[in-house]
Amino acid sequence: xxxxxxxxxxxxxxxxxxxxxxxxxxxxxxxxxxxxxxxxxxxxxxxxxxxxxxxxxxxxxxxxxxxxxxxxxxxxxxxxxxxxxxxxxxxxxxxxxxxxxxxxxxxxxxxxxxxxx
Amino acid sequence: xxxxxxxxxxxxxxxxxxxxxxxxxxxxxxxxxxxxxxxxxxxxxxxxxxxxxxxxxxxxxxxxxxxxxxxxxxxxxxxxxxxxxxxxxxxxxxxxxxxxxxxxxxxxxx
Numbered sequence: 001x002x003x004x005x006x007x008x009x010x011x012x013x014x015x016x017x018x019x020x021x022x023x024x025x026x027x028x029x030x031x032x033x034x035x036x037x038x039x040x041x042x043x044x045x046x047x048x049x050x051x052x053x054x055x056x057x058x059x060x061x062x063x064x065x066x067x068x069x070x071x072x073x074x075x076x077x078x079x080x081x082x083x084x085x086x087x088x089x090x091x092x093x094x095x096x097x098x099x100x101x102x103x104x105x106x107x108x109x110x111x112x113x114x115x116x117x
Numbered sequence: 118x119x120x121x122x123x124x125x126x127x128x129x130x131x132x133x134x135x136x137x138x139x140x141x142x143x144x145x146x147x148x149x150x151x152x153x154x155x156x157x158x159x160x161x162x163x164x165x166x167x168x169x170x171x172x173x174x175x176x177x178x179x180x181x182x183x184x185x186x187x188x189x190x191x192x193x194x195x196x197x198x199x200x201x202x203x204x205x206x207x208x209x210x211x212x213x214x215x216x217x218x219x220x221x222x223x224x225x226x227x
Contacts, residue, residue, distance in 0.1 A: 004159075033214065042205055042217040043160070056213040091159060105150065106215060108159035 002027065005074075006092050006109035014117050019079040019086070021112040025094030032075045033106060034067060037089045046090075049075060082116045089113045127222040136193040138221040140206035141186075147209045149182055151191050154203045154220070163191075163204075198227045 005024040013019050025032050030051055035043035045059040049069035060067065064082075069075040079086055090113075093106035130136050140149070148167045152160040166173045166182045166189065173180045179192040193200055203222045207215040 035217070040219075042219040043207075045214040045216065048213045059214075093160075104148075104209075105162045105165060106160075107162070108152075110159045 004092055004094050004107050004109035006090075006112050008112055009110060010113050010115070012115045012117060013082050015083055016081050019082050019114055021077040021079075021090050021092075021114070022074040023077070023092030023094075023109060024074040025092075026096075026107050029094035029096050029107070031095045031097070032069050033093045033095075034075075034077050035091045035093065037091060037111070043091060046077070079114070082114070084116045087114055087116045127224070129224045129226065130196055132196060132198055132225055132227050134196055136196050136200070136223050136225070138191050138204055138223070140189045140191070140218055142189075142206075142208050143187060144210060145184075147211050149180075149189050150207045150209070150215065151178075151180060151189075152205045152207060152217075154205065156202075160205065193223075196223075196225045198225050201225045 004026055007022050011019055023032060032049045034046040036046055037043050047060050047067045048056040049067060051069055052071050064080045066078045077090060089111045091108055091111045093108045095104060095106050097104055128136050146168055148165050150165045151163045153163055154160045164173060164175045164178055164180050166180050168184055171182055177194045182189045189206060191204060201224050203220040205217050205220045207217045209215055
């Protein structure tokens, strides 16, 4: 049973370009979370999705960031017109049972490390 | 501030010693979890303790939870070099997410 798969592991973009990060949850998991981690920092919640639905995007910046989890295929975190401050590690996690009062164990991918030049 | 905040410390201990790290939070929680992160890797779940539990064990790990003080501790007994990692606590408050602290870096010297 493969774990959470994220790609690319490393991504370099110039300012103004777009970054697309992909995440395939564990088999049987329908809840996906995206977190951002800055160097020497903890993880900051960005967005929580279920298939075809954004449940909670309160941690997403208001502009340039979007996320989706289509019926088929991986979840995508998209960052448009990247700036240097977007450089970070972006982690995806999945769970079998999501929010609604009692978030249980999350299974994390290895992360996608975005560097903006 | 973010729920789940470890005491900001970096521990350096000898192999075989015990390592203890603490976490405090500010509001009521449903559960508290501890995760480990090796350098450059993703987070790995270690243990979950529910708000109505006071202590939990898993192998060499012992977690305590004091809801009156809004704090938790993680004890790693008989540490090994492979325990070198960052350790994060995270709280679940029933709002669709886990809130992570900044982590404690533990270095176990062989």
